[in-house]
Amino acid sequence: MDRNLAEFPSNWGRWGDTDQLGAVNFITAEARARGVAEARTGVTVSLARETPIAPLIAGPMATLRADSTAVQTAMMFTGSPPLGMAELMIVNTHHPEVTHLDAMAHMVTDGQVYPGIAQADSSGPAGVSHGAADAFADGIVTRGVLLDLAPQSRLPDGHAVTADDLSAAAEREGVEVRSGDALVVRGGWDRVADHGRALPGMTAGAVRWMHDHEIAIYAGDIGDASPPLKDEIPGALHRLALARLGIPLIDGANAEALTAVCAEHGRYTFLFVAAVPRILGTTGLPVNPLAIL
Numbered sequence: 611m612d613r614n615l616a617e618f619p620s621n622w623g624r625w626g627d628t629d630q631l632g633a634v635n636f637i638t639a640e641a642r643a644r645g646v647a648e649a650r651t652g653v654t655v656s657l658a659r660e661t662p663i664a665p666l667i668a669g670p671m672a673t674l675r676a677d678s679t680a681v682q683t684a685m686m687f688t689g690s691p692p693l694g695m696a697e698l699m700i701v702n703t704h705h706p707e708v709t710h711l712d713a714m715a716h717m718v719t720d721g722q723v724y725p726g727i728a729q730a731d732s733s734g735p736a737g738v739s740h741g742a743a744d745a746f747a748d749g750i751v752t753r754g755v756l757l758d759l760a761p762q763s764r765l766p767d768g769h770a771v772t773a774d775d776l777s778a779a780a781e782r783e784g785v786e787v788r789s790g791d792a793l794v795v796r797g798g799w800d801r802v803a804d805h806g807r808a809l810p811g812m813t814a815g816a817v818r819w820m821h822d823h824e825i826a827i828y829a830g831d832i833g834d835a836s837p838p839l840k841d842e843i844p845g846a847l848h849r850l851a852l853a854r855l856g857i858p859l860i861d862g863a864n865a866e867a868l869t870a871v872c873a874e875h876g877r878y879t880f881l882f883v884a885a886v887p888r889i890l891g892t893t894g895l896p897v898n899p900l901a902i903l
Contacts, residue, residue, distance in 0.1 A: 632856020764798025811835020
């Protein structure tokens with residue numbers, strides 16, 4: 611194991627040797643009640659991006675190209691004339707155009723997945739048996755906190771998001787991040803539209819900040835930098851937050867609408883709700899996170 615990785619904090623074993631929820635364990639009944647109390651006006655905002663579809667005419671492997679549409683469909687009709695319609699869908703779950711939850715089994719460290727399960731015992735040809743996304747099918751309900759890192763703007767190209775950036779945003783908004791919170795981060799970037807540019811990314815220090823504040827789940831438009839940040843652990847958000855700390859990640863979240871609503875209401879905390887479909891044995895699933903103010 612890389613020395614920098616070995617010296618980074620770990621939650622392996624913190625909630626038992628077979629735990630599948632990771633940092634979601636920080637969401638106690640008190641944390642859920644605190645989140646529910648934030649739903650004061652009933653205004654609801656989705657944090658999911660709109661995902662386009664394409665006809666299934668190029669073959670199922672076409673969705674594996676980085677520049678391809680994430681979802682392909684084939685329409686099916688019953689009767690003539692049609693009495694009903696349905697579709698067959700092929701979804702590239704971890705495509706940046708799909709807002710999705712990364713499960714514990716998604717990242718492998720030295721042949722193991724969180725919290726120390728051998729990868730061979732975690733998944734196989736039949737799917738994931740430990741650390742699958744459906745572990746969160748009962749829903750994640752807690753208080754959410756939006757940290758806007760670049761109000762009315764966007765972070766510079768290739769910006770390294772640090773712990774100081776997160777603390778400064780919290781202080782600017784007048785919010786206290788608490789144990790069990792869902793952290794939503796806005797940097798003003800779109801990993802699809804901005805593909806090819808130097809993307810900002812989370813540093814190991816920012817991930818340690820999440821650990822220190824006992825963040826339960828992360829969602830945002832800032833992920834791992836591309837290309838990797840100089841002198842930083844590559845892929846810190848996935849290799850550290852997800853793999854070592856067990857913080858599930860909602861990749862491809864869109865915080866723009868929420869940012870506008872929070873600014874309008876003059877507060878940056880809300881009820882955060884997310885649940886994945888009960889599709890068993892996957893490393894990730896599409897999700898539609900909701901912020902309720």
